[in-house]
Amino acid sequence: MARKKVTLQYIANDSTRRGTFKKRLRGLMKKAGELAILCDVKTCVLVYGEGEPAPEVFPSHAKAAAILTRFRSMPELGQCKNKMNQAGFLTQRIDKLRDQVDKSRRECRDREIKVLLHRAMLGALPGLAGLTIEELTSVGWKVD
Amino acid sequence: MATATATAPRRRASMGRQKIEIRKIESEEARQVCFSKRRAGLFKKASELAVLCGAEVAAVVFSPAGKAFSFGHPSVEAILDRFVPSAAQHPGAVVAGAGLGAAGDRNLAELNRQYGELRTQLEAEKARKERAEEAMAKERAAGNQMAAWLDADLRDMGEEELMAFAAALVEVQAAVSERANQVLQEALNVGR
Numbered sequence: 001m002a003r004k005k006v007t008l009q010y011i012a013n014d015s016t017r018r019g020t021f022k023k024r025l026r027g028l029m030k031k032a033g034e035l036a037i038l039c040d041v042k043t044c045v046l047v048y049g050e051g052e053p054a055p056e057v058f059p060s061h062a063k064a065a066a067i068l069t070r071f072r073s074m075p076e077l078g079q080c081k082n083k084m085n086q087a088g089f090l091t092q093r094i095d096k097l098r099d100q101v102d103k104s105r106r107e108c109r110d111r112e113i114k115v116l117l118h119r120a121m122l123g124a125l126p127g128l129a130g131l132t133i134e135e136l137t138s139v140g141w142k143v144d
Numbered sequence: 145m146a147t148a149t150a151t152a153p154r155r156r157a158s159m160g161r162q163k164i165e166i167r168k169i170e171s172e173e174a175r176q177v178c179f180s181k182r183r184a185g186l187f188k189k190a191s192e193l194a195v196l197c198g199a200e201v202a203a204v205v206f207s208p209a210g211k212a213f214s215f216g217h218p219s220v221e222a223i224l225d226r227f228v229p230s231a232a233q234h235p236g237a238v239v240a241g242a243g244l245g246a247a248g249d250r251n252l253a254e255l256n257r258q259y260g261e262l263r264t265q266l267e268a269e270k271a272r273k274e275r276a277e278e279a280m281a282k283e284r285a286a287g288n289q290m291a292a293w294l295d296a297d298l299r300d301m302g303e304e305e306l307m308a309f310a311a312a313l314v315e316v317q318a319a320v321s322e323r324a325n326q327v328l329q330e331a332l333n334v335g336r
Contacts, residue, residue, distance in 0.1 A: 005263070008195050008256045021197040028189050032203070033166075035186055039179040040168045041206050045190065046227050048200040055227060065228055071204050071212055072224070089191050089215065090255040097262040104269035112276050 021049055025056055032058045042067050172208075179207055187215040195256060200226075 011017035025047055036043040036059070044064040047056040057064050169175040183205050194201040194217035202216040202223035214220045 006192075006196070007260050008192065009253075009260075010198055011196050017197050021193070021199065024189070024193045024197065025199075028186070028193055028201075031182070031186050031189055035179070035182045035205065037166050038164075038169050038182065039175050039208060041179060041208055043186075043205045044203070045186075046202045046223055047193065048223065048226065050198045057227075067204060067206070068224055068228055070206075071214070074212055087252060087255060089187060090252070090259055093188075094255065094259055094262060097259070097266060101262060101266050101269055104266060104273060108269055108273045108276055 025049070029056070029058045042070070044068065175208055183207075183213055187213075190215055191217060195252075202227075 011020055028045060028047070032043050032045045035041065043058070044067040045056075045058040046064065049056065169178055186203060186205070190201045190203050193199055200217065200223050202214070202220050204212065204214045204220070206212055216223050
């Protein structure tokens, strides 16, 4: 698996975009299939590629139509409770990421301070030279 | 998949990536867990396909319990209507983000940008954490006093060791406040 980071932005290069579309479409349909079988649930996916009138459908036109009919027949609330579109989805992921970043930062600082504290305790930092005010205060708190 | 590096290979907390057979999961609990994760993953992939390739994508999934989950870009309604034009549409069913105009697109672009930024930040933080962990591991490996103290559990320490530990702490505390005062003084002097 090529583990490159891809920025979430419309791919400008035409041929790259088309290639990516094909690849990711295949992957998406595969994932949908796995979900359906593993969890024994009704799943359907519709994809309208750029400038393509006909959609790519999982599992099949007929089966998807049936699933969507059932979906539509649900009371509005049932449909809406877990409805997502791009904006909502992104916002949710962004919040999650923010929390992860904050948590990571805190853990990181914690470790760094711990190391500093112990070095100080072992006399490796005579006069605590070279520490910034921030580091000093953090170490001080840690002692308490 | 884990390759041995110069430092001792780390054992992962969970079992990591394993190839599994594609058949119905028997355990109800495991099935539910799998559903949650994979549903989210499916939506994520759908979202990426939509943004990267300018496609209109919708996915509808029913949970084992029968709850409906849907994702759509630009909106579930729009795509469903395109697929199966429904005469009996919910009039004025407004879902946040439906009917995106230029403003909606700008909003999305901004959100995507934020997302990318946060991802980069997260990676940076993870790298920092790794380095800090490495530093700690090195100290532990050196097997010196620091190693014993880094993860010290106060209850495990003998009386002598405890006293040494406490003494060192007190010393540091004094040194810290002295140094802090020093720095403060300097700052004040410069201010003059």
